[in-house]
Amino acid sequence: MPRPIRAILHLSALRNNLSIVKKQAPDTHVWAVVKANAYGHGLQRIWQCFEAAEGFALLDFNEAILLREAGWQGKILLLEGFFQPDDLQQIDRYRLTTAVHSHWQIKAIEEATLRHPLTVYLKLNSGMNRLGFAPEELLPVWQTLQELPNVGNVVIMSHFAHADDVEGVEQQLAVIRQASKHIDAGQCLANSAATLWHPQTHGVAVRPGIILYGASPSGKWCDIANYGLKAAMSLRSEIIGIQTLSVGDRVGYGGRYHSDKTQRIGIVACGYADGYPRHAPTGTPVIVGGVRTQTLGTPSMDMLAVDLSACPQAEIGTDVELWGQVLPVDDVALAAGTLGYELLSALAARVPVIIEK
Template sequence: MSRPVTATLDLSALRNNLQIARQAAPNSRVWSVVKANAYGHGIDRVWSALGGTDGFALLNVEEAILLRERGWKGPILMLEGFFHAGDLELFDKYRLTTSLHSNWQVKALANARLNAPLDIYLKVNSGMNRLGFTPERVHSIWQQLRAIPNVGQLTLMAHFADAEQPEGIVEPLARIEQAAEGLDCARSLSNSAATMWHPEAHFDWVRPGIILYGASPSGQWCDIANSGLRPVMTLRSEIIGIQNLKAGDAVGYGSRYRASGEQRIGIVACGYADGYPRHAPTGTPVHVDGVMTSTIGAISMDMIAVDLTPCPHAGIGSPVELWGNEVKIDDVASAAGTVGYELMCALAPRVPVVTV
């Protein structure tokens, strides 16, 4: 029999979460962000559950081609645009909307031989200083693009660095307004946090990502606990070993944990080689045999030790949820000093994935 660790994807939760995003921005169209292989969930597994979206947004052209080959005929937005001038042949063939954030891309687009114009998302640097044109340059670039036959519909695009904060979009939005002055343009600005919490930034298209998969853009589950969003991924395993400790007995590599008295612990078939965070400390929540308890000691490559004091009836084969409906991925990530995004994307290829 195979090792018991599995990841289950609830496709009904994906559909639910897309609907929650629509309700949050009822007057906007939705780009469902499926970059990083749908945040580790697998585009091929989940895209059909998001088929009610208005468009998909991602990074890799291979994933865009996969969507086309699976039958998606709607818009696909390439969030970082094309990386080489030669990529435009594929963008043309598969009718991909591209972002533009650099001078060389503008020139490459002007010189390309295309069968039909491509829709363009012109990216504004809202102060995050990753990609995009500064606000004072946007107007001239916009006019330059308007004169290029290869350019179809133009949309202004930006991103927010601090949208999970109540005042986090005030300054960036002012920069975007400066860039858009005098332009009659559609806009796509809102990530997950802005979609949920900043309706003044919704405009024409919103771009929810992490909320589609049922985690919080702030990294704190409490911030979305009453939103109706549901976790999509559940990581499960079983107890494969039991140890009965005496006072002073150590657990795991580095002997980071020592029992203060008699203690019964379980060994779970899951570890950092499966995608569980290696730096999760003693006390990270875990659900064992229907009861909430916690990890103890260092996380091993293939195993995790858990405290069975709250669940004395647990034994070999007892079910364990590492994250999912009972243990929120945000809470595991927070304990480990990271974010739920990373845990989703870090799910290892060796973990079997089941969709329901």
């Protein structure tokens, strides 16, 4: 028998989540963000669930080519643009849309021999200070692009640093409005958080990512609980061993959990080599046999311990949900001091994947 851990992909949840996004932004195009191998879900496995989107947004050329070779004929956006001038030949061949955030990229486009004019997403640094042109550069750069034969449509693109918290988007939005006030171009600004909570940012296109997979951009499930979004991945395993602790017994590497009572614990076939966070502390939630309980001690490479006090019926073979449709991945990530993004995208290749339509 194989090791009992498995990841279940709920394809109906992906379709459901996209439909909710389209209702939240009814008058705009949707780029389904599928970077990082579709946030760990497997691009090749799930892309057809997002065929109702107007396009796919990603980083990796190989993933863009995968989509083309799989039969997708719609739009594909390279969120970080291209990395070498020679990449423009691939962009031209596969009819990709590219972000442009640096002067060298503009020069490369000007000098390239291309069969088709490019659609360019011109990146504005509105305050996040990652990629993009400074606000005072935006107008002259846009004017330069307008004059290039190799450039067709230009869309202004930016990214919000605080769309998921109390600071919100207004400060950056003011920068964007000021920088683009003399530019006649559509705008693509909204990430997942802005798509849900800041409709004034929707522009001609939105770029939802994490919400398509049923997790929260804020890291708190309660923030999206009423939208009807559903978890697209469940990480499940089973109890493979049971121990009974006495007072003072310790659990796991470093003995970081000390029992203060007689206590029954279960050992689950899941560890950090499967993508579970090693830094998850005692008390991280887990579902055992349908009952919410907690982890104990430090997860090891292949196993972790769980408290069976609340589920005395549990035995070897009892089902365990590490995260999924009962236990939001955001709850696990919050306990571990990270985000659902990281846990989903860190699913290890050794974990078998089961497709549930």
